[in-house]
Amino acid sequence: MLIWVNLVVLSSFWVLIFSNPEGFLSLSCGGSSYTAAYNISWLSDNTYIETGNTTTVTYINGNSASSVPIRFFPDSRSRQCYKIPMSWKKDLSSVLIRATFVYRNYDSQNSPPAFQVSLGRRITTTVDLRTNDPWIEELVWPVNNDSVLLCLLAVKGRGIPVISSLEVRPLPLNAYRNSLEGSSNIILRRSYRINSGYTNGTIRYPSDPYDRIWDPDQNFAPFHGSSSFNRLTKLTSYNITENPPASVLETARILDSKDSLSYTLSLNTLGDYYIILYFAGILPLSASFDVTINNEVKQYDYSVTSSEVGSLYFTQKRISNLNITLGKIKFNPQVNALEVYEILQIPPEASSTTVSALKVIEQFTSQDLGWQDDPCTPLPWNHIECEGNRVTSLFLSQTNLRSISPTLGDLLDLKTLDLHNTSLTGAVQNLGSLKHLQKLNLSFNQLKYFGSELEDLVNLEVLDLQNNSLQGSVLETLGKLKKLRLLNLENNSLVGPLPQSLNRTGLEVRIMGNPCLSFSSLSCNNVSSTVDTPQVTIPINKKHKKQNRIVILLGVSGGALFATFLVFVFVSIYTRRQRKKERDITRAQLKMQNWNSSRIFSHKEIKSATRNFKEVIGRGSFGAVYRGKLPDGKEVAVKVRFDRTQLGADSFINEVQLLSQIRHQNLVSFEGFCYEPKQQILVYEYLPGGSLADHLYGPRSKRHSLNWVSRLKVAVDAAEGLDYLHNGSEPRIIHRDVKCSNILLDKEMNAKVSDFGLSKQFTKADASHVTTVVKGTAGYLDPEYYSTLQLTEKSDVYSFGVVLLELICGREPLTHSGSPDSFNLVLWARPNLQAGAFEIVDDILKDTFDPESMRKAASIAIRCVERDASGRPPIAEVLTQLKEAYTLQLSYLAAAAHTD
Numbered sequence: 001m002l003i004w005v006n007l008v009v010l011s012s013f014w015v016l017i018f019s020n021p022e023g024f025l026s027l028s029c030g031g032s033s034y035t036a037a038y039n040i041s042w043l044s045d046n047t048y049i050e051t052g053n054t055t056t057v058t059y060i061n062g063n064s065a066s067s068v069p070i071r072f073f074p075d076s077r078s079r080q081c082y083k084i085p086m087s088w089k090k091d092l093s094s095v096l097i098r099a100t101f102v103y104r105n106y107d108s109q110n111s112p113p114a115f116q117v118s119l120g121r122r123i124t125t126t127v128d129l130r131t132n133d134p135w136i137e138e139l140v141w142p143v144n145n146d147s148v149l150l151c152l153l154a155v156k157g158r159g160i161p162v163i164s165s166l167e168v169r170p171l172p173l174n175a176y177r178n179s180l181e182g183s184s185n186i187i188l189r190r191s192y193r194i195n196s197g198y199t200n201g202t203i204r205y206p207s208d209p210y211d212r213i214w215d216p217d218q219n220f221a222p223f224h225g226s227s228s229f230n231r232l233t234k235l236t237s238y239n240i241t242e243n244p245p246a247s248v249l250e251t252a253r254i255l256d257s258k259d260s261l262s263y264t265l266s267l268n269t270l271g272d273y274y275i276i277l278y279f280a281g282i283l284p285l286s287a288s289f290d291v292t293i294n295n296e297v298k299q300y301d302y303s304v305t306s307s308e309v310g311s312l313y314f315t316q317k318r319i320s321n322l323n324i325t326l327g328k329i330k331f332n333p334q335v336n337a338l339e340v341y342e343i344l345q346i347p348p349e350a351s352s353t354t355v356s357a358l359k360v361i362e363q364f365t366s367q368d369l370g371w372q373d374d375p376c377t378p379l380p381w382n383h384i385e386c387e388g389n390r391v392t393s394l395f396l397s398q399t400n401l402r403s404i405s406p407t408l409g410d411l412l413d414l415k416t417l418d419l420h421n422t423s424l425t426g427a428v429q430n431l432g433s434l435k436h437l438q439k440l441n442l443s444f445n446q447l448k449y450f451g452s453e454l455e456d457l458v459n460l461e462v463l464d465l466q467n468n469s470l471q472g473s474v475l476e477t478l479g480k481l482k483k484l485r486l487l488n489l490e491n492n493s494l495v496g497p498l499p500q501s502l503n504r505t506g507l508e509v510r511i512m513g514n515p516c517l518s519f520s521s522l523s524c525n526n527v528s529s530t531v532d533t534p535q536v537t538i539p540i541n542k543k544h545k546k547q548n549r550i551v552i553l554l555g556v557s558g559g560a561l562f563a564t565f566l567v568f569v570f571v572s573i574y575t576r577r578q579r580k581k582e583r584d585i586t587r588a589q590l591k592m593q594n595w596n597s598s599r600i601f602s603h604k605e606i607k608s609a610t611r612n613f614k615e616v617i618g619r620g621s622f623g624a625v626y627r628g629k630l631p632d633g634k635e636v637a638v639k640v641r642f643d644r645t646q647l648g649a650d651s652f653i654n655e656v657q658l659l660s661q662i663r664h665q666n667l668v669s670f671e672g673f674c675y676e677p678k679q680q681i682l683v684y685e686y687l688p689g690g691s692l693a694d695h696l697y698g699p700r701s702k703r704h705s706l707n708w709v710s711r712l713k714v715a716v717d718a719a720e721g722l723d724y725l726h727n728g729s730e731p732r733i734i735h736r737d738v739k740c741s742n743i744l745l746d747k748e749m750n751a752k753v754s755d756f757g758l759s760k761q762f763t764k765a766d767a768s769h770v771t772t773v774v775k776g777t778a779g780y781l782d783p784e785y786y787s788t789l790q791l792t793e794k795s796d797v798y799s800f801g802v803v804l805l806e807l808i809c810g811r812e813p814l815t816h817s818g819s820p821d822s823f824n825l826v827l828w829a830r831p832n833l834q835a836g837a838f839e840i841v842d843d844i845l846k847d848t849f850d851p852e853s854m855r856k857a858a859s860i861a862i863r864c865v866e867r868d869a870s871g872r873p874p875i876a877e878v879l880t881q882l883k884e885a886y887t888l889q890l891s892y893l894a895a896a897a898h899t900d
Contacts, residue, residue, distance in 0.1 A: 023170035030054035031069030057106040081151040102164040113159030118378035140188035157851035179313040188341035197251035249280040255332040278337040281306040289333035357410035427451035466490040599672030635686035666721035668754040689745030708849040717751035719879040738799035779813025794869035801864025810842025833858040850892030856885040
C-alpha cells in the first residue's frame with residue numbers, strides 16, 4: 001500500500017514539474033499554438049512580429065518525417081524584429097535565447113539563404129543555411145530592460161531570411177558571469193556545450209531544468225585513448241552558479257594511459273571566448289592535473305576531490321582554434337562537461353537626448369519612418385548615418401517638414417543634414433548649435449530669409465540653398481565661414497553685390513537664376529529688365545512695306561520690250577527681298593551677340609572647321625552632324641539643318657537663345673551657331689566617347705566597357721542633366737526626346753544629355769503642361785503624352801525610365817526578335833523586374849552586380865514607366881535613388897576587392 005502512495009505522490013510531483021515550466025517562452029514561428037511533450041506550451045508568433053509570410057515544410061529526419069513551420073520575409077529591405085518580453089520573472093539576471101532557422105527547400109528553389117541575426121544592439125552571427133540546415137543559434141542575454149529585439153537582417157544577394165522557432169529560457173541567478181569583466185554589456189554566443197563521457201545523444205529539459213542542450217562528446221575529438229565513466233561515487237557538495245544537471249555531471253571523460261587528455265575544437269570566427277570546465281568527483285580517487293589552453297598553462301595542480309563538484313572559468317582573446325589539455329600530475333585527469341562561448345560586446349547606445357530628438361522629428365514628419373530601438377546599432381535607421389553611437393547624418397528629403405524644428409538643434413553630432421524638398425518656409429533657423437555640421441542642403445524649398453544662425457556653423461563646407469525664395473541681399477556674415485567651399489544660391493530672388501569676403505580662392509559660389517547678383521557693384525535699379533527672358537524677333541519695317549504692283553500698259557507694242565520690263569521688275573523684287581533678309585539676319589546676329597553667351601560663326605569658318613563637311617558622325621531628320629576642329633584646336637560637333645527643315649527666323653533665334661542659356665556639366669555644351677541665308681548651323685562640344693547606344697548595341701568590346709557601376713554612373717549623370725532642365729533652368733525645359741542615342745560620353749565615360757532641338761519651354765512658371773503635337777522616338781514615347789497631347793516633365797521621366805531598362809537588360813525598346821510578348825521592352829521587363837527575376841539582366845552583367853543595387857535601380861525604372869504619369873516620380877527623386885544604387889554597387893565592389 002505504501003508503494004502505491006509513493007507512486008501517486010511521485011506522479012503528482014512530475015505533473016507539477018512538467019506543467020508549463022515557469023519562465024519558458026516558446027514561439028512557433030509561422031505555426032499555430034500547441035502543447036508539446038512535458039507540457040511545454042508553444043505559442044504562435046503572430047503577436048510578437050507584424051511582418052513576414054508563413055508556410056510549413058516536411059522533411060525526412062532519420063527514419064521519421066518532420067513537419068516544421070517557417071516564417072519567411074520577402075521584404076528584406078529592412079530588419080525584421082521579434083520583440084521579446086523580459087518582465088515575466090523579476091529575479092532574472094540572464095536568459096538563454098535559442099532560435100532555430102530551417103530552410104529545407106520550402107520554396108522549391110534549392111537556394112538556402114544567408115542572413116544576419118542581431119540581439120539588442122549587437123549583430124551576433126551570420127546564419128548560412130548552406131552549411132547547416134537547420135541552424136540553431138543560442139545566446140545568453142543579460143537582462144537589463146523589459147524587452148529586447150531579436151532581428152533578422154538580409155544579406156545582399158543571399159535570399160530571404162527565415163525562422164522556425166524562438167525559445168527563451170531563464171538561467172540561474174548570476175550564472176555565466178564569473179571572470180567576465182563588464183558582464184552586463186556582454187552577450188555570450190554558444191560555440192560548444194559538451195557532456196563529456198556521454199555517448200547516448202543530447203540531454204535537455206527536463207533533465208536540465210533550464211533547457212540547455214548538452215551534446216555528447218564523441219564527435220569533438222578528445223584523445224581516444226581516454227574512456228567515458230559513469231558515476232561510481234555519490235555527489236554531495238554542489239555549489240556552481242551555472243547549476244549543470246546531475247545527469248551531465250555523473251559522466252566524465254577520463255584518461256586511460258596517456259599523460260594528458262585533450263579536446264581540440266574549431267571556432268567559427270576569430271574572437272574572444274569564454275570557457276567553463278566542470279569537474280565532479282564521481283570516482284573514489286582524487287585526481288590532480290594542470291589545465292593548459294592553447295599551450296598556456298592556465299591552472300596548476302587542479303584537484304578533483306571525490307564526491308565534490310567544482311568548475312574553472314577562463315577567457316581567451318583573439319583565437320580561432322581552441323585546445324584544452326589536462327596534464328597528469330596525480331592519477332588520471334578527467335573532465336565532466338565544458339562550455340565554450342564567443343564573447344560579444346554590446347555597443348554603447350546613442351544618447352537619450354539624440355533618441356528623444358529623433359522621435360520628435362519622426363512625429364513632426366507625420367510619417368512612420370520605421371524608427372525603433374537604437375538609431376545606430378545594430379544597423380542605422382533609415383535616413384540616418386552614424387559613427388559609432390553618434391548620429392552624424394540625417395537625410396529627410398521628400399518629407400513634409402514645413403519648418404525647421406528646434407529639435408534638430410539637439411542633434412549635436414550632425415555633420416550632414418539634408419532637408420531638400422521638405423516644404424520649408426520662413427527663415428533658416430534652429431541650427432546654430434550644430435557646430436560639427438559640414439554639409440547643409442536646404443534646396444528646393446520656399447525659404448525666404450537667411451536667418452541669423454548660419455554664421456555659427458563654423459565647420460560648414462557645403463551650403464546648398466538653390467531653388468528657394470530667398471530675398472534681399474546675401475549676408476556679409478557668410479564670409480566668416482572659413483571652411484566653406486561651395487555656396488549654391490541659384491534660382492532665388494537675391495539682388496545686389498555679393499560680399500567680397502566670398503570672393504576667395506577655394507570657394508565656389510553659384511548665383512545663376514537670381515535677378516541681379518554678382519561680385520561687381522553693378523546697379524540693380526531696373527531688376528525686371530534683367531529678369532525677363534530676352535524675346536528676340538526679327539523687326540519688320542511696316543513703313544516701307546508696300547504692295548508690289550505690275551502695271552501693264554495697253555498699247556505698248558513689241559513683246560520683247562514687255563518681257564524685258566518683266567525681268568527687270570522680278571529682279572528688283574528679289575534683290576530687295578534678299579537685302580531685307582540680310583538686314584534682318586544682321587539685326588538678329590546683333591541681338592544674339594548681346595547675350596554674350598554664344599559664338600557666331602560664318603559659313604566659311606564652319607567649312608574650314610569641318611574640312612568642307614568631310615566627316616559625318618551622325619544623321620537625323622534635322623540633317624547631318626559633322627566632326628570639326630576650331631582654330632584653337634577644340635573639337636566640335638557641327639549640326640547642319642537640311643534646307644527643307646529650315647526653321648523660321650523667330651524659331652531658330654529662340655532655339656539659339658534657349659541653347660545659350662543652358663550651362664550644366666551633364667548637358668552637352670553649346671559652342672555657337674551660324675545663321676546666314678539658307679544656313680542654320682548649330683555647333684556643340686564634341687564628345688569622343690560616342691553615344692550610350694553605341695556602347696549598348698555596338699561591338700562586344702564596347703559593351704564590355706559598360707559594367708554595372710559604369711551604367712549607373714551614366715544614369716546618374718543623365719539624370720543630373722534632366723534634373724537641371726526640369727528644376728534648375730528658368731524657364732523649365734522639357735527635353736521631349738530622351739533616348740540612348742541622345743546621351744553622349746566623353747573619354748572618361750562621363751555622360752551628357754544632348755539634342756534639345758525638340759525641347760519645349762514652360763512659358764509660365766506655374767504651368768503644369770504644354771499642349772503640343774507629338775514628337776519623339778518610338779519606344780520612348782510617354783503613352784499619356786501620346787494620347788492627350790499634353791507634354792509634362794513626367795514625359796521625360798517615362799523616356800528616361802526606358803533608358804534605365806535598356807541599361808539593365810541590354811536590349812532596345814522595340815524589337816521583333818523572340819516571342820511577341822517580348823517585342824516591347826517596357827511590357828516585357830516591368831513584370832519580370834517587379835517579381836525580382838534578374839534573369840533578364842544583360843548577360844554581360846551577370847555575377848558582377850550587387851543585387852540590392854540592381855533591385856533599387858530596377859524599382860525606380862519600373863516607377864518611371866508607369867502608364868499613369870501621376871504614378872511616376874519626379875526626376876529629382878529618380879536621381880536620388882540612382883545615386884543610392886550607385887553607392888551600393890561601389891560598396892559591393894570595395895568589399896569584393898577587400899575579400900580578394
